[in-house]
Amino acid sequence: MDYQAILNEIAEEIKPYMGRGKVADYIPILAEVDPMQFGMTVTMFDGTQYSVGDAETPFSIQSISKVFTFTLALDAYGYELYRRVGREPSGNPFNSLVQLEYEKGVPRNPFINAGAINVTDALISHYGSPAKASKEILAFIREIADNPAVESDKEVAESEMQHGFRNRALANLMKSFGNLDNDVIEVVHTYFEHCAIVMSTRTLSRAMLYLANHGIDPITAKKFITPQQAKRINAVMLTCGHYDASGDFAFQVGLPGKSGVGGGIVAVIPKKMAICVWSPALNEQGNSLSGTKALELFTTKTGYSIF
Amino acid sequence: MDYQAILNEIAEEIKPYMGRGKVADYIPILAEVDPMQFGMTVTMFDGTQYSVGDAETPFSIQSISKVFTFTLALDAYGYELYRRVGREPSGNPFNSLVQLEYEKGVPRNPFINAGAINVTDALISHYGSPAKASKEILAFIREIADNPAVESDKEVAESEMQHGFRNRALANLMKSFGNLDNDVIEVVHTYFEHCAIVMSTRTLSRAMLYLANHGIDPITAKKFITPQQAKRINAVMLTCGHYDASGDFAFQVGLPGKSGVGGGIVAVIPKKMAICVWSPALNEQGNSLSGTKALELFTTKTGYSIF
Amino acid sequence: MDYQAILNEIAEEIKPYMGRGKVADYIPILAEVDPMQFGMTVTMFDGTQYSVGDAETPFSIQSISKVFTFTLALDAYGYELYRRVGREPSGNPFNSLVQLEYEKGVPRNPFINAGAINVTDALISHYGSPAKASKEILAFIREIADNPAVESDKEVAESEMQHGFRNRALANLMKSFGNLDNDVIEVVHTYFEHCAIVMSTRTLSRAMLYLANHGIDPITAKKFITPQQAKRINAVMLTCGHYDASGDFAFQVGLPGKSGVGGGIVAVIPKKMAICVWSPALNEQGNSLSGTKALELFTTKTGYSIF
């Protein structure tokens, strides 16, 4: 299949959607991003990459980082992790406290904010300190991305800290239920650090290959997690990867994926490839508007779907 | 792969789980079912069937019927159907009124009770009367099952009517929001009629082939829905098919499927086969306890997974 | 104190508020009522009445009837009544199903719709049939109003039946929890019958005297309930009498009272008098806008308050 031609078509067909939606504005630094950007990369198992648009532009990966911290925590804790965090869709806006209270401080899944904060807390306990956890998370992402230059944007992380009262509310609530080991402020700060990591669609689609290949990087042959764990992360991405539009994404796109409020979306086609698309303007559910459309076009044009 | 050997192994390994869980007891007639039954059938695209246990015993398909009414309604209304019913996981116990009120009478998906009642209402409007809708639903199931003997159990349907106050509450609530066309009692009665259809694992796995084959019955070559529609029904089964354990089922089993409180579960392996398992005792989430375990064993032993 | 002068002043001062708010429009027949009407009556223990405005115009008492059915049920069941219905404020819009589900079908108090429907059900069980219950309720209201001409408006009751799907949802939900004895349709119909009773401010303020006088009609000396029961009905009116504006009413007016969507409000000043005001346009919480203001002016001018 001529993936380059397909990406070129998509970049063309996506144009009417550019300008719609709204860039995340809950912190000033994200609100300044130019919404008229669009980039997309497909990475094959042999490392071949097909790209279109702003595929080299670094953007804030935000919630996509939750896939990587979930991977690390699953590797560290195995099944024990599910004592702290579930794997059911949340069926509620992504930052709601209601369900967390109803379910006694156990977040529904690792991809809602409460769940990801809890996973970060688990990693701090595992590695021994916030600083060590941050270092290991970054090291892991550099390794799967095969790119030692990946960094977190301190300015974004600090800005999130100054506005992240809802996330602190979530962390305090979990702590009140005894489901958080470490200091609330430190956990939330560590969480914001990995959310503030910046990557391009090229780097990010490369980094997702291990999940398309059942836990093993197909290029370096490094094994990060077991095949079963990889399949299960994909299952959680499919059912919970897009906040309250997860069902819609499964319905329209039909691939396991994860979005972030920075406008990025990653997706995998098991045993075939990894995809990353980025466009900063978001739809009402908080997912990249043009990015979602681009992935829908990709699966329509290629016929790829896990269903 | 020697499917018969695999099923035999499963029937053996499932034994410690028999006797656990609890038969549905909200209507007396279902409470009388012997919990120590277990049957499983795999149907291939050429019609070959592999079975084990009580594969010929008819059981109440209950919520599995929602897959068939959703198919019919999608065929009748196309995309317009989503004005009445969504496709997001519910993240709440299966018969909760809360979310329905919060979302102004639009059920989250066609597989929660409110959604399926709404789909039945849509079919009554489409076919012109409750009696015609019931007739068409039954005719469709007979056709996909290639079995003209399939029937609804009147006694079960009547018993449900005498206890179905919560479903009437759901229907009244939707009607109060203007999201129900027909008379509440008639809609709920029609809904209970198709829930009361009885089938065996042999018949039911045969009936699911069209969803494993992108809308076309692989044996008769009849086309029931478009490939895209079939993929999307599978996506909704994956994200919403098992009440508040849908994430768990995707995680553990990794296949699109649908369960019913009668103890049946259907699942499809796209482009390969359809599966039906039945065992009446339910786990806490209302899904067949041994049936869920059997499907987990099947995917572990075969390595099949959509992820 | 010159009550007539006070009422005259109020009628003058209320004028700027006339024309604000919105007449109840959930049934067509109520929507037709002229919003520019205002009437108010104060009835003393010796039967003296002071009135102003449209004090002879009959209006639909709606939820004010809940005070009378609560009285009858308390007399019939005593403390046992609280097995079926609580006495805590609801803290939610008046027709919400959420709390009813959370609290397993036991309504929070007899003045939210679910609670009043439940009280009506209790009266049907007590009197033996819907017809007998309706007859006894009407007879009781005629007796306390000392007015044999009081009637229910059949047209209003029928119109409510044709639109009362939410109330049927509430009744079905209670029945699903085993907290409703009789047939849902019959209970809801009986409930609508007493809501549709029509009275003027003159008749209605007269009818409330027994609650201002600890259960004994001060004119006829008939004892309807014990002093303790009367005080407790007043307590429930104070904490729960005005839907989600009960706290506000206690705060602004400082008297036990009950409002109805027909625009009527009754209030009592213990050991002194009973008051009824009516003006059809409602505020956002569903209480008479000018009526609430008039009562606030009355307590300001007289200095009367239970606090």
Add this chain to the structure above:
Amino acid sequence: MDYQAILNEIAEEIKPYMGRGKVADYIPILAEVDPMQFGMTVTMFDGTQYSVGDAETPFSIQSISKVFTFTLALDAYGYELYRRVGREPSGNPFNSLVQLEYEKGVPRNPFINAGAINVTDALISHYGSPAKASKEILAFIREIADNPAVESDKEVAESEMQHGFRNRALANLMKSFGNLDNDVIEVVHTYFEHCAIVMSTRTLSRAMLYLANHGIDPITAKKFITPQQAKRINAVMLTCGHYDASGDFAFQVGLPGKSGVGGGIVAVIPKKMAICVWSPALNEQGNSLSGTKALELFTTKTGYSIF
């Protein structure tokens, strides 16, 4: 009336209730309090006091302090205060986050934790700093109690800080909605400081006289708030003073009052007297079990009730 005899009777009749219920144990220091203590004091407008039992023993006033901060904030802000905090019953357990989220960070009333934290925040803004607010709150309580020896227990306040994650969650949630001016940790600390004030039933009943007398201390003739404000504080105590048992307290006791988890309850009989009762063991709703019973006995024996 022979109040001393009545109190003596109550102390006798309360004995079977001693030993029931459970001392607050969410912080270790409160869990150590001997549950078998009981004290009660009635203070008349001329300063006469009638006491029984442990009326001199200081206890942690906890949520009763909310009455005093509400008074100060009402005096400082007047009607503007209601932009920050409502006056409707909460209809939910006292520390629930759900309603706070649903109502966009505006607490329902000043007596639930979120509301009281918000009032403390308002006082910090008004007085200029947490230290000044703490000082003014304590000075006010000393003044109304006519007792310069009243102090806050630092150990209790510190212990609350180490366990108060839910209160920090509430404060963070309000801050995320823009409804908190000051630093979360400082606001919560100031809140815990005034909750940790210790007083006896003698001192506390004396302190409540201004609310029984429409804002004016009947002994010193000092005017703290307007008559209207005093009546309105009483109204909020009646509808919201006892968490999710406020309706029940109004129903059983029939007086405006406020309870604290330290086991104290204050109540006022307008224009007559102020009452304080204390017994540490709490009922399921978090109010003093014997204290509630004692107040019920007092109103039964004296016939006093605002209804």
